[in-house]
Amino acid sequence: MNLERGDVLRVVVVGGGMGGAELVRNAATREGLELVVVEPKEMIECQALYPDYLGGRVGVDDVVAPLDPFCRKMNAVHVRDRAIGVDLVEKRVLCAKNDLDFDLLVLAPGAVQNYFGIEGEEKAFSINTLEETVRARRFVEEARPEKIAIIGSGPTGIETACLLAEGGSFKIYIVEMMNRPLPTLSKNASILMEKILAGKGVDLLTSKRVESIRDGGVTFADGSRLDADMTIWTAGVRPAPLAEVLDLPKKNGWLLSDRYLRAAGREEVFVIGDCAWIEIDGKLATKTGMEAEIQAKHTARNLARVRRGTALKPYSIRASTDSPVALISTGCGCAVGIYGDLCVPIPKRIIYTFKSWIDKSVVRRFKVE
Ligand SMILES: Cc1cc2nc3c(=O)[nH]c(=O)nc-3n(C[C@H](O)[C@H](O)[C@H](O)COP(=O)(O)OP(=O)(O)OC[C@H]3O[C@@H](n4cnc5c(N)ncnc54)[C@H](O)[C@@H]3O)c2cc1C
Known part of the structure; x- marks a missing residue:
């Protein structure tokens, strides 16, 4: 990509969920990037708190953050639309209402329930x-x-x-x-x-x-x-329907990434979060909020490197399928912490309080008072 000083790169982010919103939060401070988020929903939703919501422990307000004010604060634009395809030659996201041109594209449309x-x-x-x-x-x-x-x-x-x-x-x-x-x-x-x-x-x-x-x-x-x-x-889950129509390399339907979290073989397209198949050095990334968040931060830094014309840094998977990390609420204020083979049952509030704090702080970081 030949860039002049002062050139601004237009980054279109498809999906304003955990990965997309975290990417915007981290890319917003980087120079020379114009951020546009395509997301049909009004809210950033935190799935990790859905079981708590179902069990009546939290309200809707605890599990969502409005996307428009968040984007405004980040100097990003929220386009309330649904991506239905990508023209990789013209560098354009095809949307249900209005298409969007991009210099760089981040795909983060997540996954949907799979009933097999x-x-x-x-x-x-x-x-x-x-x-x-x-x-x-x-x-x-x-x-x-x-x-x-x-x-x-x-x-x-x-x-x-x-x-x-x-x-x-x-x-x-x-x-x-x-x-x-x-x-x-x-x-x-x-x-x-x-x-x-x-x-x-x-x-x-x-x-x-x-x-x-x-x-x-x-x-x-x-x-x-x-x-x-x-x-x-x-x-079980399967890739968001958008993945099916994209002419990009896939593994079992998931969008295949390279070690820089770019769609394999494409320099201008990044794939992060649940929609992606990320396999690096024999490790496979788990489909978790934690992974989506770290991938988003890494990608924001790599977008800035593209803008500066410096070399991208490879990604290193944190929560892989062979060494998973999980905090599981078990009710009555208790939880279990799991890290690989290690399993910490603490029948007290410490782990639950910690998990609850993490989940709620994820939502809070996107809220604009
Ligand atoms: C019930 C439940 C509990 C969970 N608990 C935990 C937990 O405790 N800890 C943990 O780490 N992880 C947990 N997860 C997983 C975690 O929520 C996901 O890994 C994380 O949300 C993935 O982020 P993402 O951005 O890839 O996808 P999402 O957060 O799902 O965001 C995808 C966004 O893309 C939008 N989108 C989809 N298609 C399009 C399109 N065509 N155009 C535009 N936008 C589109 C969607 O509307 C959505 O807003 C849980 C998941 C579930 C379902």
């Missing part, structure tokens, strides 16, 4: 977006389900079960396809979580593959059934 094509997915509740989580909480409050089935025993499924168990007199079941809860974390974490769930009266059903969701419960691949008044699906 099972029958009856529309009968399930999801807590992947605020809208869906609000719908789920309303159902809990108004329909007062007696039996709740939570599909998926990853950190989100576990937190949802524990926080619901704390706040109501429901019979809660967690269904897991693998043979242990928290299957992507260490065996120590699974053993500890089995004990915690049993202590809360949550029934854990492992090695059970859901085949369909019906009114009144789920049916498993082995022909057995589980009756439930509400089914909450937490079992």
Whole structure:
């Protein structure tokens, strides 16, 4: 890119979620970058607090920050539109309403719930977006389900079960396809979580593959059934639909990055957060807010390097799938801290308070008083 002193590079950021907003916050102080965020929502949403919201521990205000005032404060422009494609030759983001030209593009459209094509997915509740989580909480409050089935025993499924168990007199079941809860974390974490769930009266059903969701419960691949008044699906995500239409290299549908977090083979396009497949030196980045945040900070610095005409710095993954970091709320003010094989069960408020502080401070940093 041939740049003159004083030239301003127009950076279009697709997605104003955790990754996109954090990128704007960090790129705003860099010289020579004009920032434009394309995001159809009015709010920056913090998914990490959705289980707390569902369990009635926090309100909507705690989980969102308005995007317009934040962008204004950062000297960025929020375009309330949805990207539907990218013309890489003309360097233009194609949007539902008005297209946008860019010099540099950051793709951060995140991920959406994956139901893996099972029958009856529309009968399930999801807590992947605020809208869906609000719908789920309303159902809990108004329909007062007696039996709740939570599909998926990853950190989100576990937190949802524990926080619901704390706040109501429901019979809660967690269904897991693998043979242990928290299957992507260490065996120590699974053993500890089995004990915690049993202590809360949550029934854990492992090695059970859901085949369909019906009114009144789920049916498993082995022909057995589980009756439930509400089914909450937490079992997996897939790339945001935008990724499908982009003519960029992918791995299993995720946008493939190089070691500088650029879309593989493209100098002017960066990919960060949940939409990206980031594999560097044999490590694969986890799809977590923590990773999205660090990737955003790194990319902001690399955008400034492009502007200055200096060499980009490679990214180093912090939370990888082989050494995951997780803080899982287990209700009643307790939480479990997991770092690789290490698993710290502190049945006191310390870890929960720490997690809650981190999650709320993420939202607060985007709020403009
Ligand atoms: C219930 C739940 C709990 C979680 N808890 C934790 C936790 O405790 N700790 C943790 O580290 N992580 C947690 N995560 C994961 C974390 O929230 C994500 O990893 C993080 O939000 C990813 O950031 P992102 O910017 O890639 O995507 P998102 O934050 O999802 O943002 C993507 C944005 O892109 C927008 N978008 C999508 N398509 C388009 C388009 N075509 N055009 C324009 N905009 C578009 C979306 O509207 C959205 O605002 C949790 C996730 C869930 C669902």
